[in-house]
Amino acid sequence: MPEPAMGALAGPVSLSSARPWLNRERLINGLLLMALFASPFIAQAVGETYYINLASRIAIVAMAAVGLNLAIGYGGMISFGHAAFFGLGGYVAGISAFHAFDMSLLLSWPITLGGSDFMPGIWLAAMVLCALLALVIGAISLRTSGVYFIMITLAFAQMLYYFAVSWPSYGGDDGLPIYLRNQFPGLNTNDPLTYFLICFVALGLSLALCARLMRSRFGAALTMARLNETRLATAGISPFPIRLVAFVLSAVITGVAGALFADLNGFVGPSMLSWHRSGEIMVIVILGGVGRLYGPVAGAILFVLMETLLGGVTEYWMLFLGLVLLGVVLFARGGLMGLLAGRARHE
Amino acid sequence: MTLSLLFEQLLNGLQLGTMLFLMASGLTLVFGVMGLINLAHGSFYMVGAFVTAWTAGMTGSFWVGLVAGVLAAAATGAVVEFLVIRRLYRRDHLDQVLATFALILIFSEGTRWLFGSSPLWLNVPEVLSGSVALPGGSRYPVFRLVIIGVGVLVAVGLFLLISRTRLGMRIRAGESDREMIGALGVDIAKLYTVVFALGAGLAGLAGSMIGALQSVQVGMGEPVLILAFVVIVIGGIGSIKGALVGALLVGVVDTLGRIFLPSLFKLFMTTADASGVGAAIASMLIYVLMALILAFRPKGLFAAND
Structure with a gap:
């Protein structure tokens, strides 16, 4: 990429460092993260261990949404197919655990490969596979825009969904149970609190990655690709590779979240790939506030709490979720972060 | 593979295709005229099926049920347009997707x-x-032939409506320049409500008829909705002709793929493997078709002016 053009773009971004360090948004961000971090310890102290897994669930779906937010919020790519990556990550964890459990071979050609319950290895595999899948999906989908992009990403996710439903080796329609949770060297992943900490660190890392990325020149280029791609092209940067890289990174984050999700539930099935799941991750991004770094965290807390609290009261809780979502889209456009921390600075 | 099987499956494909056309024409009309992407279209299909099944159960007459189902779907469409949809025309596609996704949740759970x-x-x-x-000797149900006939009638009717009537003239004008027809004194808000209700009524008609072939249950609209989206994306969003061609293409390719792919794979695989792989590939076939078409023609086969 031509160096001077990038330098010109980096200008307005560096301005933000001149602002006061602690503002309302940062305060809210810190509070959200602290509340999420503290809740399982409180649950442990009062003996309500069920709520520890709930906090893990929040951290994981927040992470999936952080990934999608990178595509939708920062990149302006409305992907309606992120369940593909979430589910692929889940299936990597599930299939690897399946073969590790019955000691069979995962692959006999071109190399022999057995299953493994080694978590870092599984995550790495999930990252690589999601990146490859996103590269293919992105390279084709990013040729289109607008509604076509929404629909073609949906179509790719549906392809994977139907493939998982009709492929009999790994449970097909019934899904695949994970009898023994995958292991992390030196940690007891079966302990709910330890597993929460793993998820929380993963969420923290993905937030840090996004924050770092959006402060970089790459982030400036991605923002410009969303706002005005002609201007970006005039500056000598082709928008397509920028978008593609962001799409791949977004898929990788969501994929690792999927692997964590499968291990949390001890189960992976086609429902992780369904278009409802794509919609759900998107809903979390929007409920929280699209294009805000901590929006997905706020959205995930709201979503999972609504699911648990309303779901405990009425089996028709989705009806109320629908009403809340409709209200947010029609009347509270900044989402939860918009209500709590005011309008985003860049608007 | 006998000729009669091929013929029967072709008819099944045509039946699926005409049914998809009923769904897709409404979707594509709403997108073409209002620029709105409506995920809740499958809910009107479901409303049509439920009202038809319920009314037919009460009165004992399928025909009363059919009329009630279509009217109920159209009325639901008009109410939804009035309460929610008209606030979304000026929003971006993300807001439209989410608001109509919320409508799906509300309709399904309701x-x-x-x-x-x-x-x-x-x-x-x-x-x-x-x-x-x-x-070739096999027999084919009359009702499925009737569905094909209704689909053809609707296609002809829509063509006449759009090319020969005043309403159709306004719809075409709305597609090319909505400010201008407003300035010429056409009540755009009413036009939009009518178009939306028309689309919802067609979806309801599809649901009513399919309700007699399958069980009528919550969530029945969603697989059809996604197929209908594939159809309009293949055909070019906003184009009725594209919806017709896309619907027939998807209907025939999907039906024939499910029947013939497993036998094709049997030529070079064991029977068990072939049926598994064949079924898996067949269920992905139309999405592969869509991806291929979009990769070469990013705006679909018959791109409308959008």
Whole structure:
């Protein structure tokens, strides 16, 4: 990429460092993260261990949404197919655990490969596979825009969904149970609190990655690709590779979240790939506030709490979720972060 | 592979295609005129099926049920347009996707609340319950042929409506320049409500008829909705002609793929593997078709002016 053009773009971004360090948004961000971090310890102290897994669930779906937010919020790519990556990550964890459990071979050609319950290895595999899948999906989908992009990403996710439903080796329609949770060297992943900490660190890392990325020149280029791609092209940067890289990174984050999700539930099935799941991750991004770094965290807390609290009261809780979502889209456009921390600075 | 099987499956594909056309024409009309992407279109299909099954169960007449189902779907469409959809025309596609996704949740859970989780059943009317002989010796149900006929009638009707009537003239004008027809004194808000209700009524018609072939249950609209989206994306969003071609293409490719791919794979695989792989590939086939078409023609086969 031509160096001077990038330098010109980096200008307005560096301005933000001149602002006061602690503002309302940062305060809210810190509070959200602290509340999420503290809740399982409180649950442990009062003996309500069920709520520890709930906090893990929040951290994981927040992470999936952080990934999608990178595509939708920062990149302006409305992907309606992120369940593909979430589910692929889940299936990597599930299939690897399946073969590790019955000691069979995962692959006999071109190399022999057995299953493994080694978590870092599984995550790495999930990252690589999601990146490859996103590269293919992105390279084709990013040729289109607008509604076509929404629909073609949906179509790719549906392809994977139907493939998982009709492929009999790994449970097909019934899904695949994970009898023994995958292991992390030196940690007891079966302990709910330890597993929460793993998820929380993963969420923290993905937030840090996004924050770092959006402060970089790459982030400036991605923002410009969303706002005005002609201007970006005039500056000598082709928008397509920028978008593609962001799409791949977004898929990788969501994929690792999927692997964590499968291990949390001890189960992976086609429902992780369904278009409802794509919609759900998107809903979390929007409920929280699209294009805000901590929006997905706020959205995930709201979503999972609504699911648990309303779901405990009425089996028709989705009806109320629908009403809340409709209200947010029609009347509270900044989402939860918009209500709590005011309008985003860049608007 | 006998000729009669091929013929029968072609008819099944045509039947799926015409049914998809009923769904897709409404979707593509709403997108073409209002620029709105409506995920809740499958809910009107479901409303049509439920009202038809319920009314037919109460009155004992399929025909009363059919009329009630179509009217209920159109009325639901008009109410939804008035309350929610008209606030979305000026929003971006993300807001439209989310708001209509919320509508799906509301409609699905609302229907489950009203009718319960167990499916309703709807019988094919007595007059149409027979079957006719096909060349090659097998028999084909009359009702499925009637569905194909209704689809053809609707296609012709829509063509005449859009090319020959005043309403059609306004719809075409709305597609090319909505400010201008407003300035010329056409009540755009009313036009939009009418177009939306028309689309919802067609979806309801599809749901009513399919309700007699399958069980009527919550969530029945979603697989059809996604197929309808594939159809309009293949055909070019906003184009009725594209919707017709896309619907027939998707219907025939999907049906034939499911039948013939497993036998094709049997040529070079063991029978068990072939049926598994064949079924897996067949269920992905139309999405592969869509990706291929979009990769070469990013705006679909018959791109409308959008």
